[in-house]
Amino acid sequence: MSLIVLLAYWYTYSKWYILGSWFITHILNIAFKRLWLSPLLINALALIVLFVGIYYKLIEGQEVGASVLNVYMPIVFSSIIMNLLIFTIRKIRIKLKN
Incomplete structure (x- = not known):
C-alpha cells in the first residue's frame, strides 16, 4: 500500500x-x-485504549489490525505531523524576526 493510498484511506x-x-x-x-x-x-493514551480493548476481548482477530490501522496510527501520526509543522513555523518566524 502506497503512502498516498494510506493517507486517502485514513482521511476516508x-x-x-x-x-x-x-x-x-x-x-x-x-x-x-x-x-x-x-x-x-x-x-x-491510544495504546492504553487499544490494549484495554484487546484485554477485555472487545477487539479480536482481524479487528486488531484494522483498529491499529484506522484508529491508533492516524491519531499518533497526525499528532506528530501537527507538532512538526508547529516546530517548523516557529523556527521560520524566529529567522524572519532576525
Missing part, C-alpha cells in the same frame, strides 16, 4: 480521529508548552 475512514487528535494536541500544546510531550501522551 479516520477523519474524526485525526481531527480529534489535532484538537487534543492543540490543547496539550497550550497546557504544557512542550512540543514533544503531547504526541507522547496521545500515543500512550
Whole structure:
C-alpha cells in the first residue's frame, strides 16, 4: 500500500480521529508548552485504549489490525505531523524576526 493510498484511506475512514487528535494536541500544546510531550501522551493514551480493548476481548482477530490501522496510527501520526509543522513555523518566524 502506497503512502498516498494510506493517507486517502485514513482521511476516508479516520477523519474524526485525526481531527480529534489535532484538537487534543492543540490543547496539550497550550497546557504544557512542550512540543514533544503531547504526541507522547496521545500515543500512550491510544495504546492504553487499544490494549484495554484487546484485554477485555472487545477487539479480536482481524479487528486488531484494522483498529491499529484506522484508529491508533492516524491519531499518533497526525499528532506528530501537527507538532512538526508547529516546530517548523516557529523556527521560520524566529529567522524572519532576525
